[in-house]
Amino acid sequence: MAANAQKDKKMVTEITAMDEDFAKWYTDICKKADLIDYSSVKGCMIIRPYGYAIWENIQKNLDNRFKALGHENVYMPMFIPESLLQREKDHVAGFAPEVAWVTHGGEEKLTERLCVRPTSETLFCEHYANIIRSYRDLPKLYNQWCSVVRWEKTTRPFLRSREFLWQEGHTMHATAEEARAETVQMLNVYADFHENDLAIPVIKGVKTPSDKFAGAEDTYAIEALMHDGKALQAATSHYFGDGFARAFDITYTSKENTLEYPHQTSWGCTTRMIGGIIMTHGDDNGLVLPPAVAPIQVVIIPVAQHKEGVLEKANELKDRLAAIGVRVKLDDSDQSPGWKYSEYEMKGVPLRVEIGPRDIEGGQFVVVTRHNREKTFAPIAELEEIIKSKLVEVRDGMYAKALANRERRTYACKTIDEINASLTAGDGFVKAMWCGEEECEDKVKELTGVGSRCIPFEQENISDKCVCCGREAKKLVYWGKAY
C-alpha cells in the first residue's frame, strides 16, 4: 500500500493544482489525459483518440435525440462564396471579420474569394430557396455535423480554437409560433443532455439583445458554472423570424394559396462541451467523466495478477460487463496496480474495479467511484446490478456536486456594491435585476467585471429596481465572467 500511495502521489504532482493555477491545471489535464495535442497549425488542436471517443459518445447521444424529434442530417459545402455570405447584412457584419479566406485553387487565383464556413445559415438558406415551394414542404428539420473555422486571436483547447467540431441545426417552419417552439424545444434538448448525460446543471435563458447571434431575433442559451466560478455558454438556439427568408427570397404557398415567408431557427453545440466537462467535474487527480460519455466506464485492475486464477476472474468480470453493454476495459499490462490507479484517475474513468486473490476467495470485488474515491466491497454474484446502479450513483453524485458548487457561488445582489462585495469571495453567477437598457448592462460590466449571461426562463423578483440605475426592473439577469 505504501508503495502504491507513493506512486499515486508521483502521478498527481504531474499536474498543476487547480487552486494554484486553474488555467494551467486545465491545459495540463487536456494533455495528460491524452485528450489533445498541439501541431504546427496555430490555434487548432489535434483531438487524440481518448478525446475523440468522448466526442463520438456526445455525438451519438445527441444525434439520437435529434432524430427522435424528426431531424435529418445533411452535408453542405465547407466553403461560402463572399457574395453569398453578404446576403444578410447583420450576419456578414458579425462573421466577416473572423473568417479564413481561400483565394487560390491550385495555381489559380479565384475570381471570387471563398470563406471557410464559420456557420452555415447562408448555405442552408440558398438550398431552402431551391427546395421549399409549398406548405407541404414544411417544416424542414435539418442538422449537420461538421467542423467550422473562426479566426480567433487567443485560443485554448476545446474552449476557443480556430477550427472546432460542432453540429448546427437549421430548420424552417410555416409559422413564427412553430419556429419559436422549435427554438425552445432544442434548448431543452441541450439542457436535458447536459443535466442527464454530462451531469452539468445549466441555466436556461435568453440572451440580452446586445448578445444575440448575428442575424437572429432572439438567442437562447444554456449557461453552466465552471469550478473556478466562471460561466460557460454551453449551447445556443436562435430564432430568426423571417429575416433570412426575406434576404434569400425563400417563400412557400400556404394552404390558402397565399405566398408566405417561412420562419427559421438554428441551434448548435460544439467540442467546447468537453471543456465544460473538464472544468465542471475535474479535480487535482485529473479528469472526471460522466458515465454517459466516458469512453471507458469501468476499468478492471487485477491485483497480484500473476497469481493463479486472478486474470481468469478479471476476464470473466469483463465479459459479464461487456455483455450488458458496459464500456469496460481490463488493464492486464505489467504496470503496477498503483500506477494503473493513477492513470485511470487521470483519465477520469467513472468506476474502477479491483480484483485480487483475497477478493476472489471471499467471492467479492472492490469498486471505487472516481468522483469521490469511495470504495465499496461487493459480491461478485451481483456484479451487473451493482455496476449498473453505481453508474447511476456516479452521475447523480457528480451532478449534485456541480450543483452545490454553483449554488455556493451564486450571489443574489441588489446593488453594484453588493455585487462587488460578493465577488471578493471568488467568481460566480450574480443574480440581479435589470431595467432592460443596454447602457446599464455595459455599466454593470464596467463597474463589477461581470457581463450579462442570460435572462433566465425561471424568473425571480429579487428587487423592484434595476441593480444599476435604480429605475424599474424588467427582468432578473444572470451575470458572470465568461469563457
Next chain:
Amino acid sequence: MAANAQKDKKMVTEITAMDEDFAKWYTDICKKADLIDYSSVKGCMIIRPYGYAIWENIQKNLDNRFKALGHENVYMPMFIPESLLQREKDHVAGFAPEVAWVTHGGEEKLTERLCVRPTSETLFCEHYANIIRSYRDLPKLYNQWCSVVRWEKTTRPFLRSREFLWQEGHTMHATAEEARAETVQMLNVYADFHENDLAIPVIKGVKTPSDKFAGAEDTYAIEALMHDGKALQAATSHYFGDGFARAFDITYTSKENTLEYPHQTSWGCTTRMIGGIIMTHGDDNGLVLPPAVAPIQVVIIPVAQHKEGVLEKANELKDRLAAIGVRVKLDDSDQSPGWKYSEYEMKGVPLRVEIGPRDIEGGQFVVVTRHNREKTFAPIAELEEIIKSKLVEVRDGMYAKALANRERRTYACKTIDEINASLTAGDGFVKAMWCGEEECEDKVKELTGVGSRCIPFEQENISDKCVCCGREAKKLVYWGKAY
C-alpha cells in the same frame, strides 16, 4: 392497374434512359432520388438527407470493422501549413497543384499560406513524431472521418468533387512486414465491405508504379466495373515504407535498444462509393440500393387505405419489422399507390410490401424486390422470416447481377488488335499481360484507350508475352477506362 401502370410510366420517363445517355442518367438519379443538390459553391455538392443517410450507414458499417481491428478515431486540423506539406518531396509534388489555399484570416494576411487538407499524411506524421518514442508505442492504428478538398477542374456528384467526405486511416508499425500486412488487411476490409454490404464485386490488386499515390512505395486498390463498362477505383490502401518517417524524423527505440524508423500505411475510401452504388445497381427506374446501407430497407404501401382495417394492419406490419431491427417506413400519405411504387423505386428501396383488404382477408401480403421487380405473395404470420430472407436474397441477387455484368464485359486479350476488337462491343475490363515497362503501359493506352487499372492479386497466365511489345510478360494486368 391501368392507372397505376400509367403513373409508373410517367415517373419513369422523368429520368433519361441509361442506354441513351449514361452520364445524364447518372445525374438524373442523383437529383431525382434526392441524393444531392447543387449550390453556388462551384464543384461542391450538397448531400441531401436521403444521400447522407446512405453515407451514415456506410460510415457505421466501416467504422465497426475498423474498430474491431483495433483502430481508433482521431481528428486533425483541416489546414496544413505550406512548409509542412513540403516536408516529403513526392507528396507535395503530387498535391500542391490541386489544393485550395487560405491566405487571409479575417482582415489579416497570413505570414504563411495554409492549404485545406487534400489528405493528412503530413499532419499525422508531425503528430507521430511527438508521440512515438518506443516499441511500446507501436503499432499506432489511427483513422479519421472528415472532408477533404482537391481543386478539380471537372466535377461530377460523388465521383469527383472539389470537397468530398472520406475516411483516412494512418498507421505506424515497428516492421515493414507488419505495415505491409496492415495495407493488405485494410484492402481486404474494403473488398469485404464492397462485396457483402454494397453487393459490388471488386478486383483486388496493386497499382503499377506510374499510378501510385504521391509518396507511397506501393498502392493497392479495389476496382469495380460500372454498368457502362467503365472502371471505378473504389478504395485504396498505401504502403509507405519508412519514407515519411525519415522526412519527419519519426523514430522509436526498439526492444534491442536501437533507434529505428517505423513503417507506415494509409488507406481511404470516400463518398465516391455512393456513385459506385448508383452505377453498379441503378436502372431506368432509378436507384437500387443494397439492403446493408439503404436508409429504408422496406417500404410498406397500403392499398385502398381508406378501407377499414388496412392502416391498422399496415402499422402492425411496420411495428413487427421495426422490432427486429429492419429500417422500415410506412407511407400512408394521400398519394396513390402507383405514385408511391414509382417514388420508392426511384429511391431504390430494396423491398416494397403491399397490403390491401383482399390480402388481409387471405392472411397474406405482397413483397416486391426492387432489383428484379419480382412479386411474391406470402403469409402475414411469417412476415419476419420472409423479410429477413428476402433482404439476403436481394443482396445476393444484386451481387450476381453485377458480377454477370462484369464477366460479360471482361475481355482476355493477347494483342493490341484483340483489345481494340473486343472494345467494339463496348467498354469493359481488359485482361492482358504486361512486361512491366511504363513505355508499354503508355502505349497500350494510346493505342486502345484503356489504361492499367491494377495488377490483380489473382494472377492468370493468358500469354507468355507482353500484349504490347511481345517481350517476356511479367504480370497480368487489368486495363480499363476509369472514372
